[in-house]
Amino acid sequence: MKIIIGRIVLIVAVLAFWEVAAGTFADEFFISRPTVVAVKFWQLVSSGRLFEHGWITLVETLAGFALGAATGIGVGLLLGRNETLAQLLDPILTSLYSLPKVALAPLFIMWFGIGMEMKIILTATIVFFLVFLNTYSGVRSVSGELVEILRLMGARERHLVTKVIMPSAIQWVFTGLKLSVPYALIGAIVGEIMASNRGLGYLLQDAAGQLDTGGVFAALIAIVFLALCLQTAVKATEKLLMPWKTANDEREMTI
Amino acid sequence: MSQPSPPLARRATSLKNCATPARIIQFNGVGKTFHTRHLDIPATHNVNVEIHEGEIVTIVGPSGCGKSTMLNLVAGLLKPTTGTVTYRDSRIEVVNRSTGYMTQSDHLLPWRTVEKNIAVPLEIRGDPREFKQRRVKELMQLVGLSNFAASYPSQLSGGMRKRAALARLLAYDPETLLLDEPFAALDAQLRVRMQMELFALSRALNKTVLFVTHDIDEAIALGDRCLVFGGRPGTIIKNIEVPLSRDRDIFALRKDPAYQKICADLWDIMAPSMNEPGR
Numbered sequence: 001m002k003i004i005i006g007r008i009v010l011i012v013a014v015l016a017f018w019e020v021a022a023g024t025f026a027d028e029f030f031i032s033r034p035t036v037v038a039v040k041f042w043q044l045v046s047s048g049r050l051f052e053h054g055w056i057t058l059v060e061t062l063a064g065f066a067l068g069a070a071t072g073i074g075v076g077l078l079l080g081r082n083e084t085l086a087q088l089l090d091p092i093l094t095s096l097y098s099l100p101k102v103a104l105a106p107l108f109i110m111w112f113g114i115g116m117e118m119k120i121i122l123t124a125t126i127v128f129f130l131v132f133l134n135t136y137s138g139v140r141s142v143s144g145e146l147v148e149i150l151r152l153m154g155a156r157e158r159h160l161v162t163k164v165i166m167p168s169a170i171q172w173v174f175t176g177l178k179l180s181v182p183y184a185l186i187g188a189i190v191g192e193i194m195a196s197n198r199g200l201g202y203l204l205q206d207a208a209g210q211l212d213t214g215g216v217f218a219a220l221i222a223i224v225f226l227a228l229c230l231q232t233a234v235k236a237t238e239k240l241l242m243p244w245k246t247a248n249d250e251r252e253m254t255i
Numbered sequence: 256m257s258q259p260s261p262p263l264a265r266r267a268t269s270l271k272n273c274a275t276p277a278r279i280i281q282f283n284g285v286g287k288t289f290h291t292r293h294l295d296i297p298a299t300h301n302v303n304v305e306i307h308e309g310e311i312v313t314i315v316g317p318s319g320c321g322k323s324t325m326l327n328l329v330a331g332l333l334k335p336t337t338g339t340v341t342y343r344d345s346r347i348e349v350v351n352r353s354t355g356y357m358t359q360s361d362h363l364l365p366w367r368t369v370e371k372n373i374a375v376p377l378e379i380r381g382d383p384r385e386f387k388q389r390r391v392k393e394l395m396q397l398v399g400l401s402n403f404a405a406s407y408p409s410q411l412s413g414g415m416r417k418r419a420a421l422a423r424l425l426a427y428d429p430e431t432l433l434l435d436e437p438f439a440a441l442d443a444q445l446r447v448r449m450q451m452e453l454f455a456l457s458r459a460l461n462k463t464v465l466f467v468t469h470d471i472d473e474a475i476a477l478g479d480r481c482l483v484f485g486g487r488p489g490t491i492i493k494n495i496e497v498p499l500s501r502d503r504d505i506f507a508l509r510k511d512p513a514y515q516k517i518c519a520d521l522w523d524i525m526a527p528s529m530n531e532p533g534r
Contacts, residue, residue: 143362145358145360145362146362146364148330148332148350148356149356149357149358149362150375150379151350152330152350152351152352152354152355152356152429153352153355153375153376153379153380153427154352154376154379154380154427155379156379159378159379163364163375163378163379164364167364167366167367168364168366170366242366243407244365244366244367244407244408244409
């Protein structure tokens, strides 16, 4: 409770300082002021523009996230269980990984146009590598002893994958997923900034184009809010899918 | 310790009447060398031993002399470099499913409850649901974990985890148990308790047991026979018949002068290898 009060005090102090600073020793043109940002934000909400554009960004992010995560998990499992294939593909994947994925945006615009597809593909590409690498490490870190013990029980590859590999990789998968949320937004927003007339990225770019600093901040707030929602959703899913982890956390708290 | 439930007990009595126990495992001039990129590391050489059905054989010796290698050979996880290992008179070519393995770490699946962990081997075997439920219930009773069916391994104490692992091991009823220092991480009281439980269960179910340990007292307390490994590469330097009864009381042993004498003798046998330079 003290923490919550402390946080509120901190936020109010920062906003108050901002409000006072604007127009006194800092140029309001560049930093706007909280009251203006609040009005702009309210205008976005009341006009429905926020939801219209936010919805577009949300769909792009979610679709890209799902596509990237699904292929990342799939390829991670496959390569994790198949050493030869992993060695074969290693140089290709490493060089692709070291490429900043945003640099692919112009290519994707040429291939897929400036519609939602391009943002979805860009997001998926970014998410894929994070999820793939984590899944792969997860699969490789499965205890060899555990696998052999199950083999003695008569387990075949499909038993191993469903009973050991997937559940033990799932923690790693979620590490990758949680890591991916902000990056997924980068994919969608950057895509929108570069070429679009819809989405929060467009809203941001549009406000900046009109030299409307208040509007830029309002769009940023909307993006932060979206990111927080996604992060919370991933954490909730994690909790739902890994009850043993919750049990562990609860146990540690009672020590 | 609760009594073994009816089906298990019935099986035990039917086996008890065997006059001369059959040979179950045979090592014949077995050597194993591990190859790394730069050098060959011989782990064991010239291991010759026969293990009989229903026998509890303990294996002691300094680290790195091939005790665990021996268990891995029986499990079929390793192949001998020289010599042969046979199980029921046939060479072990693939993973030996008549054996169950348990190591110092319990290897329970952390994402499964106790009940679900014990069910793993039954799921793999594809047993029908009702049978599975009954069997798991029976096993949880056997190891005294009935009240913890829905707990995750992380919520259990070390001893309870060991018992859960033991129940899982017994679930698919392997005729030979390969135990590699299973109780090494437990405190003294708990270790004795687990020793008693393991001993009673192995006898009741007439299991053949190969038990690797660093603890000389444990080796004598549990074993019908104790194989002493030594040297590098390791081999069996002594095969001790433990002159204690097959249904000994493990707890009372501590005060038994005969037991203390055997332990002292075993220490003397092992002492030379301890004074070797480089150890």
